[in-house]
Amino acid sequence: MTDSLLTITPGAAEFLSALRAEEEDADDLVLRIEVSGIDGSQYEYEVYFEERSELGADEVVFESAGLPVAVPAEDADKVRGATLERGAAGFRLANPNRPPGAPPPGMEAPSLDDVPTGDMDSELAALVDQFLEAQINPAIASHGGMARLVGLEDGIVYLQLAGGCQGCGMAAVTLEQGIKQALLMELTDVVDVVDVTDHASGSNPYYAASKK
Numbered sequence: 001m002t003d004s005l006l007t008i009t010p011g012a013a014e015f016l017s018a019l020r021a022e023e024e025d026a027d028d029l030v031l032r033i034e035v036s037g038i039d040g041s042q043y044e045y046e047v048y049f050e051e052r053s054e055l056g057a058d059e060v061v062f063e064s065a066g067l068p069v070a071v072p073a074e075d076a077d078k079v080r081g082a083t084l085e086r087g088a089a090g091f092r093l094a095n096p097n098r099p100p101g102a103p104p105p106g107m108e109a110p111s112l113d114d115v116p117t118g119d120m121d122s123e124l125a126a127l128v129d130q131f132l133e134a135q136i137n138p139a140i141a142s143h144g145g146m147a148r149l150v151g152l153e154d155g156i157v158y159l160q161l162a163g164g165c166q167g168c169g170m171a172a173v174t175l176e177q178g179i180k181q182a183l184l185m186e187l188t189d190v191v192d193v194v195d196v197t198d199h200a201s202g203s204n205p206y207y208a209a210s211k212k
Contacts, residue, residue: 004064005071005080006033006093012086013065020049020067028052030061030068033084035075038099043078045093115151115158115196124189125152131186132159136179147179155191157183162197 008016008031020026032050035043050070055061058073064084071079082095119125128149137146151158159179180193 004062004069005060005076006064006069006082006084008065008067008069009083009085010065012084012091013067015086016067023049025051030055030070032059032070033075033079033093034072035078043095043097043099045079047084047091047093116153116156117151119152119154120149122152124155124187125149127187128152128157128183128190131183135182135186139178150196155189157190157193158196159193160197161195 016031020029020031023029028051029049030052031047032055033045033047036046037044052068055070056072059070060073060076061068061070063069078097079093079095080097082093082097084091084093086092132147132149140146146162147159148162149157150160183190183193
């Protein structure tokens with residue numbers, strides 16, 4: 001056994017222990033949790049009981065809430081720090097880890113189809129475009145990044161990051177402490193800045209300054 005990779009809540013453990021006890025070979029069963037794929041910005045999982053004798057040599061075996069648990073070694077870092085909990089809709093693995101290139105929690109982007117564009121023909125939209133072109137994009141071009149205006153309504157600016165900023169782990173900092181603060185200071189009619197980038201998808205072309 002090793003230290004617990006993840007936590008099983010008391011409610012989930014009680015239910016799983018009851019299921020395990022109903023099996024003839026209960027003492028030989030281990031709760032196996034493996035990453036089975038990726039769905040958008042999160043991992044997908046398979047959770048089931050497996051006979052200890054059937055486990056591979058590279059399984060990480062530990063105990064959580066009185067239950068023996070096994071995780072494939074290749075999935076250990078993917079579920080480290082997660083919590084298996086039981087709710088009305090079934091089991092849920094609350095996992096702080098994300099697949100490579102996925103946005104951190106809270107940064108998942110809404111669909112571009114849902115971005116309001118009611119004020120895209122306004123003077124404010126033109127000013128935002130000019131500021132991005134003159135001040136922001138040259139500053140983030142050093143790591144291949146760029147920002148473009150994709151929506152505007154009621155003073156809320158919706159930006160899409162591309163190039164080196166798309167999928168970057170520092171994108172949230174770049175937006176919150178850099179682009180957002182600069183826009184709020186420069187344009188008093190801007191009330192908020194929202195990132196609608198799909199950080200989990202492929203890269204976009206790098207920024208290049210406009211030719212004059």
